Amino acid sequence: xxxxxxxxxxxxxxxxxxxxxxxxxxxxxxxxxxxxxxxxxxxxxxxxxxxxxxxxxxxxxxxxxxxxxxxxxxxxxxxxxxxxxxxxxxxxxxxxxxxxxxxxxxxxxxxxxxxxxxxxxxxxxxxxxxxxxxxxxxxxxxxxxxxxxxxxxxxxxxxxxxxxxxxxxxxxxxxxxxxxxxxxxxxxxxxxxxxxxxxxxxxxxxxxxxxxxxxxxxxxxxxxxxxxxxxxxxxxxxxxxxxxxxxxxxxxxxxxxxxxxxxxxxxxxxxxxxxxxxxxxxxxxxxxxxxxxxxxxxxxxxxxxxxxxxxxxxxxxxxxxxxxxxxxxxxxxxxxxxxxxxxxxxxxxxxxxxxxxxxxxxxxxxxxxxxxxxxxxxxxxxxxxxxxxxxxxxxxxxxxxxxxxxxxxxxxxxxxxxxxxxxxxxxxxxxxxxxxxxxxx
Numbered sequence: 001x002x003x004x005x006x007x008x009x010x011x012x013x014x015x016x017x018x019x020x021x022x023x024x025x026x027x028x029x030x031x032x033x034x035x036x037x038x039x040x041x042x043x044x045x046x047x048x049x050x051x052x053x054x055x056x057x058x059x060x061x062x063x064x065x066x067x068x069x070x071x072x073x074x075x076x077x078x079x080x081x082x083x084x085x086x087x088x089x090x091x092x093x094x095x096x097x098x099x100x101x102x103x104x105x106x107x108x109x110x111x112x113x114x115x116x117x118x119x120x121x122x123x124x125x126x127x128x129x130x131x132x133x134x135x136x137x138x139x140x141x142x143x144x145x146x147x148x149x150x151x152x153x154x155x156x157x158x159x160x161x162x163x164x165x166x167x168x169x170x171x172x173x174x175x176x177x178x179x180x181x182x183x184x185x186x187x188x189x190x191x192x193x194x195x196x197x198x199x200x201x202x203x204x205x206x207x208x209x210x211x212x213x214x215x216x217x218x219x220x221x222x223x224x225x226x227x228x229x230x231x232x233x234x235x236x237x238x239x240x241x242x243x244x245x246x247x248x249x250x251x252x253x254x255x256x257x258x259x260x261x262x263x264x265x266x267x268x269x270x271x272x273x274x275x276x277x278x279x280x281x282x283x284x285x286x287x288x289x290x291x292x293x294x295x296x297x298x299x300x301x302x303x304x305x306x307x308x309x310x311x312x313x314x315x316x317x318x319x320x321x322x323x324x325x326x327x328x329x330x331x332x333x334x335x336x337x338x339x340x341x342x343x344x345x346x347x348x349x350x351x352x353x354x355x356x357x358x359x360x361x362x363x364x365x366x367x368x369x370x371x372x373x374x375x376x377x378x379x380x381x382x383x384x385x386x387x388x389x390x391x392x393x394x395x396x397x398x399x400x401x402x403x404x405x406x407x408x409x410x411x412x413x414x415x416x417x418x419x420x421x422x423x424x425x426x427x428x429x430x431x432x433x434x435x436x437x438x439x440x441x
Contacts, residue, residue, distance in 0.1 A: 064098035111351030142347030148406035170407025251285025281312030353408030389427035
């Protein structure tokens with residue numbers, strides 16, 4: 001007999017528990033399942049079944065629980081990471097009966113809810129959760145999509161116990177995302193910024209190479225080095241079937257926000273051109289998480305240019321303050337966020353590569369905001385980690401291989417301005433092309 005519905009027994013269904021089952025079974029494994037608290041109904045079920053709780057119910061697959069998913073408080077926890085057969089695990093369980101030596105549901109929730117970011121922690125120079133505060137970074141499994149690995153453990157347990165139970169094979173995907181911090185290096189800056197830039201070139205350098213390049217670009221004799229947009233669109237042929245999303249910075253000019261003027265007709269024409277070839281999202285400015293109304297203002301600017309609603313966003317400088325930053329996006333009507341990752345290192349901030357819904361831990365509920373976690377950014381490799389192009393390509397390979405093994409989503413960040421041989425980026429365009437060849441679905 002063929003079975004396609006899994007029955008899960010829990011002693012009590014909480015929001016945390018329901019959310020975790022959704023992430024593991026709905027989002028990662030694409031499984032059909034139902035949940036019951038009725039022991040009699042569970043025992044009479046003749047299909048595949050799994051029980052989760054402090055005590056085993058029936059003879060199905062059993063996962064012994066710790067208390068995390070049955071609580072509503074936010075407490076300082078010790079996940080006690082350990083390895084078994086090369087696999088990292090959290091929240092070990094003791095005693096007889098459990099089919100796994102740890103609580104995979106509690107472990108998954110701890111990672112995807114970003115539980116540790118609600119606890120006291122140090123922030124970096126830009127007010128971001130410091131990567132070295134992360135359990136995954138400190139322990140050494142940040143480059144592993146552990147949540148998907150744990151989900152596949154559950155899949156193996158179920159299919160071994162119930163040979164007639166089938167689950168779809170997770171399908172690898174790729175999402176290429178591009179941050180437009182500045183559309184042009186020299187062009188369309190306005191007279192004042194152009195004069196200031198030219199004066200700075202002449203005053204700050206022993207030779208006039210930068211000034212000469214600026215003049216050649218302004219005279220139309222050379223392409224602006226940041227204008228790599230058509231090149232990026234053309235490179236999609238290397239990875240057919242992949243997603244491409246551009247994020248436009250339209251904040252007011254400030255210390256950390258130096259976008260092209262949104263009123264400039266060239267900027268508007270560029271964004272409309274990109275919208276014809278890819279998905280467009282907003283890149284809320286540096287101060288957006290302190291001044292929430294900025295998101296509304298910048299959203300209106302982009303929507304007025306593109307004549308449609310914007311549903312995607314990624315915060316500039318990857319500034320993220322949970323849960324407030326995501327509440328701001330939800331209030332603004334954003335449906336998909338791409339900020340979940342680290343600026344100064346690579347890896348899976350939430351332990352997962354598959355898009356998943358944001359869980360507001362303070363309010364204890366699953367939201368409609370879908371998070372698209374990225375695992376690597378070009379500036380992380382070159383600027384923060386100071387890797388050579390060859391070393392950067394090797395890091396890409398490791399991440400891509402780890403994601404392919406679990407059928408996850410390879411989401412990464414590049415910047416249009418970094419696809420040039422200038423300003424320390426020589427050789428990285430070739431890395432980008434080779435990475436796309438390696439990462440294609």
